[in-house]
Amino acid sequence: MTRPNPPSSPVCFAAEASDSYMGYHDRDELVQALSELLEAERAGAKVGVGLVEAAPDPDALALARTVRDDEARWCRMLAQALRRLGAKPSLKVGDFYGKVMAIDGLEARLALLNRGQGWVVRKLEALLPKVRDDTLHAELKAMLDAHVENIELTERTLARRRGGSADPISSAR
Numbered sequence: 001m002t003r004p005n006p007p008s009s010p011v012c013f014a015a016e017a018s019d020s021y022m023g024y025h026d027r028d029e030l031v032q033a034l035s036e037l038l039e040a041e042r043a044g045a046k047v048g049v050g051l052v053e054a055a056p057d058p059d060a061l062a063l064a065r066t067v068r069d070d071e072a073r074w075c076r077m078l079a080q081a082l083r084r085l086g087a088k089p090s091l092k093v094g095d096f097y098g099k100v101m102a103i104d105g106l107e108a109r110l111a112l113l114n115r116g117q118g119w120v121v122r123k124l125e126a127l128l129p130k131v132r133d134d135t136l137h138a139e140l141k142a143m144l145d146a147h148v149e150n151i152e153l154t155e156r157t158l159a160r161r162r163g164g165s166a167d168p169i170s171s172a173r
């Protein structure tokens, strides 16, 4: 006996299933995740500005500018993604900015910055498998790759500074 008129093939059925049913984030979950990342990146961009202003030498300045510009880029990307979802981008600055700038010394700030960037990497790695939209997925993957790259860049800068001359900010105090 054959089954009467199946509604659709399994493939079509999967394509029509809701995001949540398929294990993807729905719109509200995406808005929440992107907003949290946007607030963190806004804090990161402000940290970058602070590091540029306090940079004691060209090596530190180059790194600070890279961090500032990259964090600002991801702020723009996340804000646009939120607008595409019909959400108003959050204007909040994550409390990470205050935490980094409250500590003294370039090296300590860079070390804390990298811990924050590591948090973003873990958030993105958890988020990516739940993003169904190809464009947003590619943007978040680029953000993940850039964060991994900047963490390594910061590690190399820290190693250079720890192995070489003293941190001029700390030694000036």
Ligand SMILES: [Fe+2]
Pocket (backbone or CB within 6 Å): 040, 041, 044, 071, 117, 120, 147
């Ligand atoms: Fe970041």
